[in-house]
Amino acid sequence: MEEQQYQLLDGKAVSAQMKKEMAEEVAQIKAAGGKIPHLAAILVGHDGGSETYVASKVKTCNEIGFKSTLIRYEDDVTEEELLRKVDELNNDADVDGFIVQLPLPKHISEQKIIEAIDYRKDVDGFHPINVGRMSIGLPCFVSATPAGILELLKRYEIPTRGKHCVVLGRSNIVGKPMATLMMQKSYPGDCTVTVCHSRSENLKEMCLSADIIIVALGVPEFLKADMVKKGAVIVDVGTTRMPSSVTKSGFKLTGDVKFDEVAPKCSYITPVPGGVGPMTIISLMRNTLLAGKKAIYK
Numbered sequence: 115m116e117e118q119q120y121q122l123l124d125g126k127a128v129s130a131q132m133k134k135e136m137a138e139e140v141a142q143i144k145a146a147g148g149k150i151p152h153l154a155a156i157l158v159g160h161d162g163g164s165e166t167y168v169a170s171k172v173k174t175c176n177e178i179g180f181k182s183t184l185i186r187y188e189d190d191v192t193e194e195e196l197l198r199k200v201d202e203l204n205n206d207a208d209v210d211g212f213i214v215q216l217p218l219p220k221h222i223s224e225q226k227i228i229e230a231i232d233y234r235k236d237v238d239g240f241h242p243i244n245v246g247r248m249s250i251g252l253p254c255f256v257s258a259t260p261a262g263i264l265e266l267l268k269r270y271e272i273p274t275r276g277k278h279c280v281v282l283g284r285s286n287i288v289g290k291p292m293a294t295l296m297m298q299k300s301y302p303g304d305c306t307v308t309v310c311h312s313r314s315e316n317l318k319e320m321c322l323s324a325d326i327i328i329v330a331l332g333v334p335e336f337l338k339a340d341m342v343k344k345g346a347v348i349v350d351v352g353t354t355r356m357p358s359s360v361t362k363s364g365f366k367l368t369g370d371v372k373f374d375e376v377a378p379k380c381s382y383i384t385p386v387p388g389g390v391g392p393m394t395i396i397s398l399m400r401n402t403l404l405a406g407k408k409a410i411y412k
């Protein structure tokens with residue numbers, strides 16, 4: 115079979131560029147005596163993935179020049195205690211935005227915590243007000259992974275109008291908002307969107323007719339070459355931590371796409387790591403900057 119030259123959608127490079135742009139803006143705000151954007155993050159327990167993500171968020175805040183506060187609790191924190199902290203952050207005028215890292219322990223209702231967050235400080239974009247506003251195209255905080263993917267498609271000038279976009283996965287954090295955004299009347303957007311999930315019967319046929327596939331299933335190497343049309347654009351949201359004896363950390367991040375066999379069929383594809391991951395973090399930073407500037411809500 116004839117192979118085509120594919121191009122990487124380099125999230126690491128794009129996010130580095132965005133970081134530079136934001137650091138310059140923060141320096142200007144500082145010089146003009148304005149308010150330094152302040153992000154707070156609540157981390158419960160010691161889940162390896164969550165620890166890594168939150169550490170990376172705090173580090174990126176510092177690199178851009180934001181103020182950041184990390185609030186930690188053990189696994190046995192009560193829902194009441196967490197709700198009290200959320201209320202405190204809602205009322206802290208210095209905190210522009212905050213996140214509660216998910217997942218939370220089973221005895222705490224994630225939905226209850228999310229709904230307790232003031233939507234004007236909900237830089238994760240998980241509150242129903244932000245989700246609802248996004249779905250009808252109003253200004254809002256858009257959750258970081260879908261926002262990061264849109265930015266990546268935009269900076270690589272990927273054509274989307276009228277294209278068939280298949281979203282694999284229907285999570286509240288990625289699949290659902292991604293599908294909403296890809297069908298919105300704008301660029302990137304204007305796609306015909308199909309959402310497939312674990313119960314879909316014709317998933318392979320759908321994928322084979324897709325111009326753009328966004329895979330967010332959390333199933334390592336799920337998307338194979340025989341599911342992909344020649345010249346398709348592939349976005350891999352998967353980040354499963356697989357045990358590895360060769361890396362220092364003892365694990366290797368594995369995407370939802372069987373990269374080696376899928377890449378030669380593509381026009382563009384995101385690597386894992388270095389694709390969607392860095393774009394997610396930088397999009398949270400952009401939401402923090404918007405919160406600091408009161409650009410979306412007064």
Ligand code: GUN
Nearest residue numbers: 213214215216217238258
């Ligand atoms: N867990 C996995 N992704 C995310 C995210 O974007 N935000 C939060 N708060 N938790 C997560």
